[in-house]
Structure formats: structure tokens, C-alpha cells
Amino acid sequence: MNRQAQAAVLFLTGGAILHAALTDLYLRYVKAGLQPLLLAAGVVLIATAIATVWYERQAARTSAGNGPLAERHHEAAAGTDAGKATAADTGAGIAAEAPAHTDASVQVGTLADPNDHGHGDAEAHAHREPRISWLLVLPLLALILVAPPALGSYSAMRTGTALQKQPWGFADLPAGDTIRLNLVDYAGRAAYDHGRSLDHRHIKIAGLLALDRDGTPYLVRMALSCCAADAQPVKIGLTGRIPPVLRPDSWLEVTGTYTTKRTKDPVNDGIIPFLDVTEVKPVKAPRDPYDESWNG
Secondary structure, eight states, rough: HHHHHHHHHHHHHHHHHHHHHHGGGGGGOOOGGGHHHHHHHHHHHHHHHHHHHHHHHHHHHHHHHHHHHHHHHHHHHHHHHHHHHHHHHHHHHHTTTTTTHHHHHHHHHHOOOTTOOOOHHHHHSSSOGGGHHHGGGHHHHHHHOOOOOOOOHHHTTTSSOOOOOOOOOOOOSSSSSSSEEHHHHHHHHHHTTTTTTTOOOOEEEEEHHHHETTOOOEEEEESSBBBBGGOEEEEEEEEEEEOOOOTTTOOEEEEEEEEEEEEEEETTTEEEEOOOOOOEOOOOOOOOOHHHHGGG
């Protein structure tokens, strides 16, 4: 891979990162707060690619400009060598008086110098880059051609719940018979506050539908600390008026009331509270499918 190919890979990578950061695509990989860093990284990669191409062209122009000068220098060196050869002929008679075997040994030594390892020939050939370096293109192609979906029910049901007790407690809820809560907020209040602030209220919650092996429905939000690689689910079980047909990975908005029913996550024994459902309706997936509220 030569410098031009390296610059092309850098440019395409930077362009792909900028495209992801300027659209909602980056939300499938990292949390929303990292968008400025992605934009900066994309700009740096593109600038590096442009600088690489510019320096390569400057170096090529410099080499082409030094060509005539190098040729004149070679001709001058050749004239100097010719003068030295004439002076050497003048002392040929003196050299002839030396023993013949000495001349032969000198000539042989000159023709086969044991210390000569062919550095001149080695320097004349440019080193070729290993072909394995082209494997660097594979992640680029994956970034450009493959747009993976956000983590869904498959990952959620095979990962333990990330529900945590909040040491600072829970804020007061707004007045009203029906309130809209974040799934993580409801799960925390139901599990660790024992539903004190949720009694006699209708609660609306949106989330991703997941089913366990027994067919029990759960509403899930995947919580992020940094990126999709560290995503963990927060789950609430659904009971009550459940539709007869449920499709995993569909987004639902459920309305219901607090119930004391709870279970333990079979993966890590974490608490999973339930919601007594009175109404279910499908909704469109949110712009950001991950939840970041649980870790501040």
C-alpha cells in the first residue's frame, strides 16, 4: 500500500465518520454526547489525507526538478575521473616493476571484495509494503456498507439487568392522574422505592418488547455508558391486559399501574419489577434507541 492508497483510505474513513456523525447513524454505535469528538476525528482524518497527497506531490516535483542538476554533476565527476586516469598512466612504468603476482592479487581483491555486500544494488530497489496492509480496508468497507441495527431483544434477554439503586433518591413526580415516565425511572421507583410515588397513578412508558423462553413479555431499554459494546438492559415485566400477539423488537407504549409483582433476572439475579398493563399501542422507534439517564 503506497502513500496515495493510504491517503485514500484515510479520506474515506474520515468521510464515513463525518457521515455517521452528521446523521443519526452514530447513535447506533456511541452515546449522543460523543458527537463532537466524532466530528473532530473525521475532520482530522480528512485533513491528514489531503496533507499526505500534497506532500507526496511536492516531493515528486522536487525530484523531477533536481534531475538536470544531478546529470551535470555526474558529467563533472566523469571528467575528474578521466584526469585521474591520465595521471595514473604516467606512473604505469613504476607499477610495472612490481611482481606479477602482486598485481594479480590486487586485481582479484578489487573484483571480489569480501566486504562488499551489494549495498548499491539493494539501495537501487525500493522496498515493497506487505500486502497484508490492505486488510486495513476491511473495517472501512464494513463502516460504509454495513449499517447494523441497534441492540434489541436478543441481547437484552441474554444480559443481566443493569438496574441500580440511586443513592440520591427520587425526585417528586408532577401532579396528575396520568404521567409519562422513563422506563429506567419507573423500574427504579418500583424496585427500590416500593412504588410509594406510583400508587393510584396511571403511567405511560415506552420501550422495546422482548420475550423470554416462557413467552413472558418484557419492556426493555438498553442503557449506555459509552458505546454499544457496553450496553446493558433495564427491564420491566408486563402483566394484565396483554395483546394476544406480540412481536419481539417492536416498540410499544404501554399504560398501566404499579404492581408489587416482581421477579429476579435469571442472568444476574437482579430485580425486575412489573407493570399492570391497561393499554398497549405500537409506536415508532425513537431517534436514540439507547437510554443514558441511568448513569447521569
